[in-house]
Amino acid sequence: MAEYDYDLFTIGAGSGGVRASRVAAAHGAKVAVAEEYRVGGTCVIRGCVPKKMLVYGSMFAEELAHAGNFGWTIEGTSFDWASLRDFVNRDVDRLEGLYGQTLSNHHVEIVAERATITGPHSVRLASGREVTAKHILIATGAWPATPEFPGVEHCISSNEIFHLEEQPHCLMVVGGGYIAMEFAGIFNALGSEVTVVNRTDRILRSYDEQIVDRMLHIAMGRGIDFRMHSQIKRVDKADDGCLQVDLGGTYPVKVDQVLIATGRSPNTEGLGLEAAGVELGEGGAIKVDEYNRTSCDSIYAVGDVTDRVQLTPVAIREGHAFADTVFGGKPRTIDYSSIPSAVFSQPPLAGVGLTEREARKTYGDVKVYTSDFRPMKNIFSSHPERGLYKMIVEATSEKILGIHMIGPEAPEILQMAAVAVKAGLTKQAFDDTVALHPSMAEELVLLK
Numbered sequence: 010m011a012e013y014d015y016d017l018f019t020i021g022a023g024s025g026g027v028r029a030s031r032v033a034a035a036h037g038a039k040v041a042v043a044e045e046y047r048v049g050g051t052c053v054i055r056g057c058v059p060k061k062m063l064v065y066g067s068m069f070a071e072e073l074a075h076a077g078n079f080g081w082t083i084e085g086t087s088f089d090w091a092s093l094r095d096f097v098n099r100d101v102d103r104l105e106g107l108y109g110q111t112l113s114n115h116h117v118e119i120v121a122e123r124a125t126i127t128g129p130h131s132v133r134l135a136s137g138r139e140v141t142a143k144h145i146l147i148a149t150g151a152w153p154a155t156p157e158f159p160g161v162e163h164c165i166s167s168n169e170i171f172h173l174e175e176q177p178h179c180l181m182v183v184g185g186g187y188i189a190m191e192f193a194g195i196f197n198a199l200g201s202e203v204t205v206v207n208r209t210d211r212i213l214r215s216y217d218e219q220i221v222d223r224m225l226h227i228a229m230g231r232g233i234d235f236r237m238h239s240q241i242k243r244v245d246k247a248d249d250g251c252l253q254v255d256l257g258g259t260y261p262v263k264v265d266q267v268l269i270a271t272g273r274s275p276n277t278e279g280l281g282l283e284a285a286g287v288e289l290g291e292g293g294a295i296k297v298d299e300y301n302r303t304s305c306d307s308i309y310a311v312g313d314v315t316d317r318v319q320l321t322p323v324a325i326r327e328g329h330a331f332a333d334t335v336f337g338g339k340p341r342t343i344d345y346s347s348i349p350s351a352v353f354s355q356p357p358l359a360g361v362g363l364t365e366r367e368a369r370k371t372y373g374d375v376k377v378y379t380s381d382f383r384p385m386k387n388i389f390s391s392h393p394e395r396g397l398y399k400m401i402v403e404a405t406s407e408k409i410l411g412i413h414m415i416g417p418e419a420p421e422i423l424q425m426a427a428v429a430v431k432a433g434l435t436k437q438a439f440d441d442t443v444a445l446h447p448s449m450a451e452e453l454v455l456l457k
């Protein structure tokens with residue numbers, strides 16, 4: 010009889026857990042994965058995927074508004090939030106099914122229950138069943154962090170925004186990070202009045218300041234109201250269902266919904282980690298070594314629960330590396346340098362490598378090449394918004410240290426530019442490449 014029920018028991022069927030389980034099974038391991046909510050995890054169910062679909066949906070409003078310039082006469086248009094919401098959620102259902110199928114095809118057993126750890130090799134399921142495994146992988150992700158103030162229970166997080174009964178006429182968004190900027194953009198484009206409340210005067214702190222300034226300028230031009238150096242004191246629900254938000258001014262601000270987007274904390278509460286001696290670091294993140302091993306030899310952790318880089322492709326890579334290391338006989342670590350990232354604001358911004366400020370701090374002498382241009386597509390909408398691309402290079406070698414951009418399709422373009430940064434190319438390699446005309450991406454090989 011086998012010593013354990015499974016070779017691997019994964020807790021959490023999100024980006025990291027699904028990849029790790031599938032690859033471990035392909036290496037010949039007997040694997041089960043527990044999921045307390047829906048297979049696919051945050052990215053598929055209430056993150057990247059439905060968010061991006063809402064971005065597409067909301068961008069259509071602008072195309073429609075300028076239909077006349079494309080030669081179309083469209084009368085009697087109206088927008089129905091429920092139709093967009095349900096369309097997006099139907100696709101989420103489809104993807105959830107596909108993720109489940111992939112796991113089953115790889116003979117990974119799906120256990121649709123919450124799991125908690127009871128020892129180095131044992132897990133208890135919500136039903137009370139106890140299972141054992143040679144290795145346990147914690148891939149429980151992160152959860153919206155909420156500041157404390159009276160009335161916070163009337164506010165929502167990104168978990169709820171995909172299921173709103175009605176489109177808010179007035180939406181307040183708290184925070185100045187990814188989620189805040191993306192949903193501010195979505196609801197602004199859909200016609201809601203959007204107010205962003207941020208406790209400092211800086212938003213999107215990890216991005217290049219000049220690019221972020223351009224984003225702020227455009228967002229304000231589109232009607233998003235930014236309240237910097239502001240924090241919610243309390244929220245009261247009025248008899249008509251509206252929320253009255255006290256920001257410390259003379260009168261409260263009246264809105265329909267308040268979205269809290271103030272970061273996500275590792276999902277470690279009540280997980281039974283103490284039973285196996287799994288140590289936590291700052292903010293409740295699970296401490297792991299470069300091979301994703303925790304302080305307990307048989308337990309590993311990947312993804313947002315370790316709070317290294319909270320991005321889907323990173324969780325997936327960590328899960329894959331874990332499975333190859335433990336079950337494939339190919340020890341692998343992750344290279345965290347030059348990870349490209351994007352904010353799907355409207356317009357989106359994207360970056361890879363060092364920002365100008367970081368590069369000056371690290372290298373002292375750097376050169377910055379820029380292109381500040383009006384994307385051809387914007388001519389149709391007649392708004393004066395301009396794109397901005399930046400390349401930061403080391404002064405003598407001209408090795409590229411970072412590329413940052415804002416403008417239509419910036420994430421699509423940056424993904425390819427990131428290959429060049431990762432490969433350690435110089436500005437000369439871009440200069441040597443013939444432009445593809447007319448495109449926005451050609452600005453990258455014409456930088457002055």
Ligand SMILES: Cc1cc2nc3c(=O)[nH]c(=O)nc-3n(C[C@H](O)[C@H](O)[C@H](O)COP(=O)(O)OP(=O)(O)OC[C@H]3O[C@@H](n4cnc5c(N)ncnc54)[C@H](O)[C@@H]3O)c2cc1C
Nearest residue numbers: 021023024025045050051056057124150312313319320321
């Ligand atoms: C609104 C939003 C938009 C985002 N957009 C992007 C984007 O555009 N690009 C990008 O790269 N990243 C984006 N992210 C981040 C991305 O979703 C996460 O980095 C990624 O999902 C992390 O994967 P994970 O496997 O660590 O955790 P998750 O995908 O969160 O999976 C964890 C799973 O574990 C389950 N679970 C937790 N505890 C237990 C338990 N005790 N028992 C059983 N199951 C449990 C959860 O239900 C969940 O399904 C976004 C996040 C949000 C919230």
Ligand SMILES: NC(=O)c1ccc[n+]([C@@H]2O[C@H](COP(=O)([O-])OP(=O)(O)OC[C@H]3O[C@@H](n4cnc5c(N)ncnc54)[C@H](O)[C@@H]3O)[C@@H](O)[C@H]2O)c1
Nearest residue numbers: 156184185186187188189208270271272273319351352353
């Ligand atoms: N496009 C993408 O790749 C994408 C999209 C959404 C989310 N994500 C991931 O999910 C993570 C969580 O997103 P997020 O937007 O919630 O977090 P974030 O870390 O991007 O931003 C959090 C914001 O909240 C502010 N804040 C923190 N505590 C606060 C408090 N008590 N009161 C007021 N403001 C406070 C911070 O200053 C910051 O501006 C991101 O870090 C990112 O890794 C990625």
